[in-house]
Every structure is written in C-alpha cells, then in structure tokens.
Amino acid sequence: MVLLTALVVLGQAHAQTDPLPSWNEGSAKQAILDFVRVTTDKAGPKFVPSEARIATFDNDGTLWVEQPIYTQVTFAIDRVVALAPTHPEWKEQAPFKAILSRDRAAMAKFTLQDIEKIVAVTHSGMTVEAFAGIVKEWVAGATHPRFKRPYTELVYQPMLEVMKYLRDNGYRTYIVTGGGQEFVRVIAEPVYGVPPEQVIGSAGQTKYGYGKDGNSTLVKVPKVLLIDDKAGKPEAINFIIGRRPYAAFGNSTGDQQMLEWTQAGDGARLMVLVHHDDATRECAYGAMSKIGAFPDALMAEAKKRGWVVISMKNDWKKVFAFDGHH
Amino acid sequence: MVLLTALVVLGQAHAQTDPLPSWNEGSAKQAILDFVRVTTDKAGPKFVPSEARIATFDNDGTLWVEQPIYTQVTFAIDRVVALAPTHPEWKEQAPFKAILSRDRAAMAKFTLQDIEKIVAVTHSGMTVEAFAGIVKEWVAGATHPRFKRPYTELVYQPMLEVMKYLRDNGYRTYIVTGGGQEFVRVIAEPVYGVPPEQVIGSAGQTKYGYGKDGNSTLVKVPKVLLIDDKAGKPEAINFIIGRRPYAAFGNSTGDQQMLEWTQAGDGARLMVLVHHDDATRECAYGAMSKIGAFPDALMAEAKKRGWVVISMKNDWKKVFAFDGHH
Numbered sequence: 001m002v003l004l005t006a007l008v009v010l011g012q013a014h015a016q017t018d019p020l021p022s023w024n025e026g027s028a029k030q031a032i033l034d035f036v037r038v039t040t041d042k043a044g045p046k047f048v049p050s051e052a053r054i055a056t057f058d059n060d061g062t063l064w065v066e067q068p069i070y071t072q073v074t075f076a077i078d079r080v081v082a083l084a085p086t087h088p089e090w091k092e093q094a095p096f097k098a099i100l101s102r103d104r105a106a107m108a109k110f111t112l113q114d115i116e117k118i119v120a121v122t123h124s125g126m127t128v129e130a131f132a133g134i135v136k137e138w139v140a141g142a143t144h145p146r147f148k149r150p151y152t153e154l155v156y157q158p159m160l161e162v163m164k165y166l167r168d169n170g171y172r173t174y175i176v177t178g179g180g181q182e183f184v185r186v187i188a189e190p191v192y193g194v195p196p197e198q199v200i201g202s203a204g205q206t207k208y209g210y211g212k213d214g215n216s217t218l219v220k221v222p223k224v225l226l227i228d229d230k231a232g233k234p235e236a237i238n239f240i241i242g243r244r245p246y247a248a249f250g251n252s253t254g255d256q257q258m259l260e261w262t263q264a265g266d267g268a269r270l271m272v273l274v275h276h277d278d279a280t281r282e283c284a285y286g287a288m289s290k291i292g293a294f295p296d297a298l299m300a301e302a303k304k305r306g307w308v309v310i311s312m313k314n315d316w317k318k319v320f321a322f323d324g325h326h
Numbered sequence: 327m328v329l330l331t332a333l334v335v336l337g338q339a340h341a342q343t344d345p346l347p348s349w350n351e352g353s354a355k356q357a358i359l360d361f362v363r364v365t366t367d368k369a370g371p372k373f374v375p376s377e378a379r380i381a382t383f384d385n386d387g388t389l390w391v392e393q394p395i396y397t398q399v400t401f402a403i404d405r406v407v408a409l410a411p412t413h414p415e416w417k418e419q420a421p422f423k424a425i426l427s428r429d430r431a432a433m434a435k436f437t438l439q440d441i442e443k444i445v446a447v448t449h450s451g452m453t454v455e456a457f458a459g460i461v462k463e464w465v466a467g468a469t470h471p472r473f474k475r476p477y478t479e480l481v482y483q484p485m486l487e488v489m490k491y492l493r494d495n496g497y498r499t500y501i502v503t504g505g506g507q508e509f510v511r512v513i514a515e516p517v518y519g520v521p522p523e524q525v526i527g528s529a530g531q532t533k534y535g536y537g538k539d540g541n542s543t544l545v546k547v548p549k550v551l552l553i554d555d556k557a558g559k560p561e562a563i564n565f566i567i568g569r570r571p572y573a574a575f576g577n578s579t580g581d582q583q584m585l586e587w588t589q590a591g592d593g594a595r596l597m598v599l600v601h602h603d604d605a606t607r608e609c610a611y612g613a614m615s616k617i618g619a620f621p622d623a624l625m626a627e628a629k630k631r632g633w634v635v636i637s638m639k640n641d642w643k644k645v646f647a648f649d650g651h652h
Contacts, residue, residue: 196568208557215590231534238544242522264541
C-alpha cells in the first residue's frame with residue numbers, strides 16, 4: 001500500500017513536471033519550455049503580463065493533416081457532389097464537370113477562378129448558422145482517404161499538448177488560418193478547445209437582412225472580406241486582436257510573415273515551424289510539395305532568424321493520439 | 327463606536343446590493359438587473375453559460391459624448407492643422423482650406439469624399455504603433471469645447487457601472503463602434519476597461535512590409551476594410567466574435583440592426599437605447615439632430631420590439647463622474 005501510494009505520487013509528480021509527454025527531449029521541446037518559464041516568471045526580465053499572452057497557430061499542416069489536399073477542399077468537393085442533383089447543368093460545366101466525373105487530371109489543373117466558383121456555390125447562399133450546420137454534419141461523417149479516420153482525429157497530439165500547456169500558463173491560443181474562418185470555427189472548439197472569437201481565418205462577406213419571420217439574418221455572400229495568408233496573417237492579427245503575439249507556430253511560407261512580425265516585438269518571442277519529415281507516420285513533403293511548401297529558402301530563413309524547427313520524425317514520440325494503438 | 331460600525335456595515339451592504347448607484351429606480355435599471363439575474367441563475371431556464379456571455383456597446387453617444395461633433399472628427403481636424411506646415415498646398419486646396427481658415431460654413435457642407443480625403447491624410451501613412459502614439463498624445467492634450475474637460479472624462483458614469491456590473495457577472499463587454507477601431511482602442515482600455523481585442527470598429531487596411539532595420543512593419547493605408555455601422559455592425563460582430571450578443575446597447579439608427587440581431591437570438595436578450603433628452607447636463611438631440619439621430623421611427627421601433635429606452639434625464643442620477651462637484 002505504501003509502495004502503491006509512492007508510485008501514484010511519483011506518477012503525479014512526473015505528470016506535473018512534463019507537460020509535453022508526446023515530445024522527445026531535444027532543442028524544440030526545450031525552447032517551448034524555456035519560453036513559457038521566462039515569460040511567466042514574475043521576477044524575471046522577460047515577464048509578460050497575462051493580458052498580453054497571445055499565441056497564434058496556423059491550422060493546416062501545423063495542427064492537423066493537410067495532405068493529400070486541404071480538408072476544406074475535400075469538403076467543397078463533397079458539397080458539389082451533394083448539390084449536383086439540383087444543378088443538372090453542372091454535368092457539362094467546368095469546373096463542376098471535373099469533380100462530378102472524378103477527373104483527377106482536370107481537378108489537378110484547377111485555376112484560382114475554378115476554385116472561386118467552387119467556393120462560391122459551396123460557401124455562400126445560406127445563413128451563417130446553416131453553413132455551420134452543414135460543416136458540422138460533414139465533419140461528423142467524413143473520413144481521411146489514407147488514415148481511414150475522421151479528420152478531427154488527424155490532429156497532432158504534441159501540438160494539442162503545446163496549446164494546453166500555453167493555456168495552463170495564462171496564454172490565449174488563437175488559430176490564424178489561411179482556411180475559412182467559419183469552417184475552422186466549427187471544429188476549433190471541440191477539437192482544439194479554441195472558442196470562435198479566437199479563430200481568425202480567410203473570410204467571405206455576409207449580408208444582413210430579414211427572414212420570412214421578420215427576424216434578422218446573416219447570409220453568406222460570394223465576396224472576399226480577407227485572405228488570411230502570408231502578409232495577410234499579421235495584418236489580420238493586428239486587425240482582430242490588436243496585439244502582437246508572443247509565440248507563433250506555422251509550417252509553411254504562408255506563415256513566414258506571421259513569425260517575422262512576432263519576432264519583431266521586444267522581449268522573449270517564440271517562433272516555431274513544423275517540418276513534415278516523417279513519411280512513415282505522416283508525410284515527408286519535400287521542397288516541391290504542392291501545398292504546405294517548406295522550401296529550402298524557408299529553412300534558410302528559419303536558421304538565419306533562429307526559429308525553432310520541429311522535426312516530426314525526431315521531436316515527436318507520437319504524431320496522433322492513436323499512434324501506438326492502431 | 328457600535329453605531330459607526332453599524333453604519334459602515336449598512337453602507338457596505340447597500341453598496342453590494344446596488345451595482346448601479348448612478349441610476350434612478352425605474353424600468354430601465356430594473357430591466358438590466360433582471361437580465362443579469364435570469365441569465366446567471368444556473369437553476370433557471372434562461373441561464374447563459376459564461377463563454378456565451380457577450381455584451382456589445384456602441385461608443386459615440388452610448389458611452390461618451392458625441393456632440394457637437396464626433397471626437398474622432400475633432401482629432402482629424404486638429405491633425406490637419408498640425409500637419410499643415412509640411413503641406414503648404416493645403417491652404418488653397420479643398421477640403422483642407424476650409425479647416426485651416428476655420429470656415430465653419432464650408433466644413434458643415436463637407437461631402438463624404440471630403441471626409442475620405444481628411445481621413446486619408448490623418449489616418450494613414452504611418453505604422454499602427456505610430457498612429458496609436460499620435461492618438462494617445464492628442465487625447466492627453468485635447469479638451470471638449472463646452473465641458474472644458476478631457477474627452478476621456480466625458481463618459482457616462484451610469485454606463486461605466488453597467489459595463490462593470492456585466493463583467494462582474496461573467497460577461498465580456500465589447501465596443502462595437504462606427505468610429506475607427508484603432509482610434510477607439512487607444513482609449514478603450516484605460517477609460518472603459520475594454521482590451522483591444524474587444525474593440526470592433528470601422529477599419530482601414532494595413533500593409534505588411536519591412537522597415538529600415540529589416541524588421542517587419544504594418545503601415546496604415548487609405549483603403550477601407552470595413553464600415554462598422556448599421557448592417558455592418560451585426561456583420562462585423564459575426565465576423566470577429568462569431569457569437570450573437572446577449573445584450574446590446576446603442577443610441578441611434580446606426581445601432582438598430584445590432585439590436586435586432588441580438589433580439590433574434592433565443593432565451594433572454596437585452597436591447598437598450600440611450601435617449602439624449604437632457605439639455606441641462608448633456609444634450610437633447612431632437613429628431614433632426616445631424617449626428618446620433620434618434621428619429622421618431624427609431625422610438626416607434628423600440629416600443630414595438632420592447633427595447634429598453636434610457637432617458638438620460640430621468641433614469642440617470644448623474645451623467646458624468648464629475649456631476650455634482652463641478
């Protein structure tokens with residue numbers, strides 16, 4: 001009984017001293033622990049008051065899987081298929097024809113205009129509540145083609161630990177995604193514990209009006225309000241939060257400006273990139289990857305600026321919560 | 327001594343039971359107290375969980391004085407005067423000429439294009455940090471022409487009490503202003519206790535770039551990002567917060583849609599309009615007031631929809647903190 005108690009106490013002590021159990025010991029893990037220690041040490045020179053503790057996270061490729069294609073693109077494709085019976089003209093109309101005939105070669109050549117057309121028909125014309133309902137239902141039913149699991153399970157366990165660790169230390173965790181704000185809001189609360197007002201993303205406009213019952217409505221319209229990518233990320237962070245982050249996490253050139261802007265603040269700042277170099281458990285992108293590009297230039301930039309680069313392969317004990325018990 | 331103690335205890339008890347001491351008893355005060363009671367009563371049918379407790383406040387005319395002209399317009403005029411020495415051409419150039427020659431008749435006829443020109447030269451071309459510094463300095467030095475006090479003292483004491491009362495009961499108080507977001511953020515924290523990320527306002531775009539030191543910068547550019555007025559208010563609230571408010575406070579037709587959208591939610595909702603009917607202590611606008619219009623149609627709407635209308639004259643014991651000790 002004494003031994004058992006001792007073991008329980010030891011177990012608890014270990015849990016308390018390792019907030020990042022899915023991480024291997026190494027410079028990436030240490031940088032995160034050090035950052036939190038110095039910014040929460042009230043007596044230290046790098047203390048950050050709690051109201052200023054902001055950490056921003058890219059979503060696709062930083063918090064969840066973005067390969068072989070962005071989850072939201074899969075959603076849009078599935079929506080085109082679901083809506084096709086009420087749009088018989090799509091059978092002969094680009095870009096819908098390519099989707100409906102499963103013409104992967106044509107889909108691979110989609111232009112920005114094609115994608116805009118697909119986003120317009122799948123992401124507008126309904127109230128904001130109706131859209132959230134459609135996303136929720138899709139997320140509940142969809143599975144990833146390779147992992148054969150819901151997309152909401154394809155989140156990186158080590159990153160969930162970082163988010164929780166930061167929140168436990170008074171940081172507010174924001175998602176700053178190039179993906180659609182209203183799409184990501186649906187999954188952010190249940191999956192990441194991030195509330196809607198802490199999700200910043202690319203967004204379309206809405207139009208205020210009145211429904212049949214006379215009650216007011218907000219309907220999604222096919223006009224861009226902001227694109228939250230590259231330079232758009234620091235611009236949107238300043239617009240929506242009005243504070244500079246102390247920590248920023250990304251995985252691609254789309255996140256570079258967010259990390260630069262974070263670093264340009266004074267005191268301790270933490271800039272982190274997730275490097276996808278684990279073909280076995282997830283993906284090894286390579287410099288030429290079509291999405292989530294991590295070119296040599298970004299790696300050079302990270303080295304020059306002293307950013308932390310996470311090697312999925314070496315820094316993470318597990319990638320997903322289900323790793324090790326398939 | 328016993329009597330003194332008794333008086334102190336009584337005084338404390340009274341302070342605890344009256345969170346709105348600057349309010350006269352009446353239906354407006356009672357509606358606010360009732361709303362907070364039912365939405366925070368865990369056992370009641372109208373309980374609102376703390377994460378959903380959002381209250382939105384218009385600024386000009388709802389939280390601080392907006393007469394004879396919006397404070398931010400005074401700021402812009404003062405900035406034109408301050409910048410004039412480096413722009414000698416303005417002496418002969420509309421609309422600047424009217425400001426520099428103090429031609430009030432010409433200024434009263436300013437068109438939207440004139441105002442856009444003034445906003446462009448006074449609200450862009452500098453980093454976001456530089457702009458905040460300019461506003462801070464101006465606010466510290468400027469005084470209101472009638473009240474001869476800093477603008478930051480011309481806030482309605484009863485509304486400060488409502489904001490604090492809501493926050494004490496787990497509500498997050500947001501400012502949702504037609505005024506400039508970055509202008510209002512400067513005063514919102516010290517004056518209202520509202521942090522920058524809870525200030526939503528009309529906003530211009532910023533442009534990400536690099537300064538001479540190679541560090542990244544955000545420079546304000548003269549392009550509109552959003553106009554946070556009328557239908558723009560619920561649209562911006564949905565965009566930035568992603569939640570529908572449970573309480574909304576305004577004072578003009580610019581706030582009507584925000585109140586309608588608040589009311590269209592289920593459960594208990596509180597919609598409040600401040601009616602400026604106190605010419606002695608502040609202003610009596612009348613239906614034809616140029617700014618902050620409260621036309622008969624808005625009063626009729628408020629009655630039809632059961633919105634609370636605050637009479638400054640009858641509902642407020644004092645308007646400003648300094649009332650009673652001039």
